[in-house]
Amino acid sequence: MTDHVVVVGGGTGGTVLANDLAERLEPELAAGDVRVTIVTDDPDHVYKPVWLYVPFGQREPADGRRPLTELVDDRVDVRIDRVTGIDTDAQRLESRDGVAPSEYDYLALATGSTLAPDEIPGLAEGGHDFYSESGSETLREELLSFTEGHLVLSVVGTPHMCPAAPLEFVFMADDWFRKRGLREDVDITYTYPIQRVHGNPHIAEWARPRMDDRDIAVETFFNAESVDPDGQTMATMEGDELDYDLLVAIPPHRGIDLIEEAGLGDRGWVDVDKETLEAEAAENVYALGDTADTGVPNAGSVAHYQAGVVGQRLASELRGRPATATYDGKTLCFIETGMDAASFVEFDYEHPPSPAPPSQKIHWAKLAYNESYWLTARGLL
Template identity: 80%
Template sequence: MTDRIAILGGGTGGAVLANNLAERLRPEIDAGDVEVTLINDDPDHVYKPIWLYVPFGKREPADARRPLQSLVDDRIDLRIDRVTRIDTDGKRLELRDGPGSLAYDYLVAATGSTLAPTEIPGLEEGGHDYYSESGSLALRDDLLSMTEGHLVLSVIGTPHMCPAAPLEFVFMADDWLRERGLREDVDITYTYPIQRVHGNPHIAEWAEPIMDERGIDVETFFNADAIDPEAGTVTSMEGTEIDYDVLAAIPPHRGVDVVEEAGLGERGWVDVNKHTLEADEAEDVYALGDAATTGVPKAGSVAHYQAGVVAQRLESEIRGRPATETYDGKTLCFIETGMDSASYVEFDYENPPSPAPPSEKLHWSKLAYNESYWLTARGLL
C-alpha cells in the first residue's frame, strides 16, 4: 500500500518540506511505497523579503521569483493547481483544474498568508504595501517623487508576515531620505495598534530609542479603521487622525478560505499543537509556517525550521516508529536598521530575543542570506 503525502503551498515551508521528504524517504519513493505531491497555484516560487528593497530601488520584483519546478526534487509530483475543498474526513482534496480529486494519507497545510486590504475602507486606494509585488512598485513610484511632506507607516493588521519589516521600512526610509538630502523636508510617522512599537516587548524596547534618536514620530495604540485617499488622512478607531502624503500600510492578513471552510481554524489559519504542529481539528493533518497558529512570528525562518520537524515526524510515522520530533519555537531574523546596517535576533519559546548591535557586517550578512535563499529552498542549506 502506498502512503500518500499532500503538501498545500509551494512557499518556503512547502518547498523545504518537499525536498526534505524527497531526501529522507528516497528509498520508499523510488520503490513506489510513498508518493509526495506538492500543490501550488502559481508556477513560480516567491521569496517575499525581496519586496522590502523594491521601494528604495535596490531590487526588482523579478529578483524574488524562480520557477518552482527548478527548486523541487524530481521525486516530488508537482501540480500547479488550486485546492478548492479539503475533506479531512474522507482525506480527499478537490482541485480546480483536476482531473477529479486527490486522495491523501497525510496532509500538510503550508498555505501561507494572504493580504486583505478590503477589510479597511479606503486602504486599497489610499495606501501601498510592500508585502506584494504590485504594492512595492507603487510605493517605489511614490517615494521617488517625494521631495517633502509626511511619510506614514501604519501597521494596520496583526499578525502579519515578517513582524520586523515595518521597523525595517522606517529605518531604511530615514536613512534613504538622509542620503538624498530630503530628510529635513519629510516627516516620518510610525503607527502600531498596541501600546508599544512592536508586538514583542523586547524588540519594542530595543527599537523605540532608535526611532527617538532619528526623529521618527510614533503613534501607538493606533488601530487604523479608515483611510480617506482624497483628504490624505488615516483615522483610528480610537479617534486619532493623521494626515499623510505617502502611506505605507501593512494591511490585515488572513490565511486561505479553503482552510477555514474545512473547519481547521478561523480566518484561514490552522489551529495546531505548537510543538508537534499537528492540527487540532483533524487527524493526519499538519500545518507549518504562516498557516500554523503557533504564536511565533510569521517568518521564513519559522517555516524552514518547522518543515524539518514535520518531515521527521512524517518519516517516523511512515516507517512505523513513534513521531517524537518537536518544534521549540526557534526563530531568527535579520533586521535592517538603515541602508547599510542591520541587527540580528534569534529566539524560541523559552528564550526571548536580544537584538544584536547594528552593524554593516550584519547588513551584508542579510544580503548574503537573500542570495543564498534559493539554495535553502532547494534543501541544500
C-alpha cells in the first residue's frame, strides 16, 4: 500500500515542505511506498517580500515569480488545481478541475493569507497596499509622483503578513523622501491598532524612538472603521478622524474559506497545537505558515522552519516511529530602517527579540537573502 501525502498550497510553506519530504523520504518514494503531491492553483511560486520594494521603483513584481515546477523536486507530483472541499473524516478532497487527488493519508495545509479590504467600507477604493502584485504596482504609480502632502501608513488588519513591513515602509519612505529633498513637503503618519507601534513589545520599544527622531507621526489605538475616498479621510472605531493625501493600508487578512468550511478554524486559520502543528479538529492534518494559528508572525521564515518540523513528523509517522520534532516558535526577520540600512531580529516562544543595531551590512544581507531565497524554496538553504 502506498501512503499519500498531499500538500495544499504552493507558497513558501508548501514548497519547502514538498522538497523536504522528497529529500527525507527518498527511499520510500523510490520504492513506491509513499507519494507526495503538491496542489496549488497558481503555476508560479510567488516570493512576496519583493513587493515592499516595488512602490519605490526598485524591484518588479516579476522578480518575485518563478514557475513552481522549476523549484519542486521531480519526485513530487505537482498538480495545478484548486482544492474546494476537505472531508477530514473520510480523508477526501474535492477540487475545481478534478486534477487534484481525491484522497489523502496525510494532509498538510499551507494555503496562506488573502487580503480582505472589503471588510472596511471605502478601503478598497481609498487605500493602496504593497501586499499584492497589483497593489504594489498601483501604489508605485502614486508614490513615484507624490511630492507633497500627507502620507498615511495604516495597519488596519491583524494578523497580517510580515509584521515588520509596515515599519519598514515608513522608515524607507522617510529616507527616500529625504534623499530626494522632499521630506519637508511630505508628512508621514503611522497608525497601529493597539497602544504601541508593533504587536511585539520589544520591537515596538526599539522602533518608537526612531520614529520620533525621524519625525514620523504615530497614532496608536487606531482602528479604521471606514474610509471616505472622496473626502480622503479615515474614521476609526475610537471616534477619531484622520485626513490623508495618500493612504497606504495593511488590509484585513483572511485565510481561505475552505478551512472554516472544513471545521478546522475561524477566518481560514487552522487551530493547531503550537508545537506539533497538528490540527486540533482532525486526524492526520497539519497546518503551517500563515495558515497555522500559532500566534507567531505570518512570515516566510516561520513557514520555512515549520516545514522542517512537519517534514520530520510526517516522515516519523510514515515510518511507524513516534514523531518527536516540535516547532519552538523560531522567527527570523530583517527590518529595513531606510533605503540602505537594516536591522535583524531572531526570536522564539521563550526568547524575545532584540533588534540588532541598524547597518548597511544587514541591509545588504537582506537584499542578498532575497536573491538566494530561491534556494530556500528548493529546500537547499
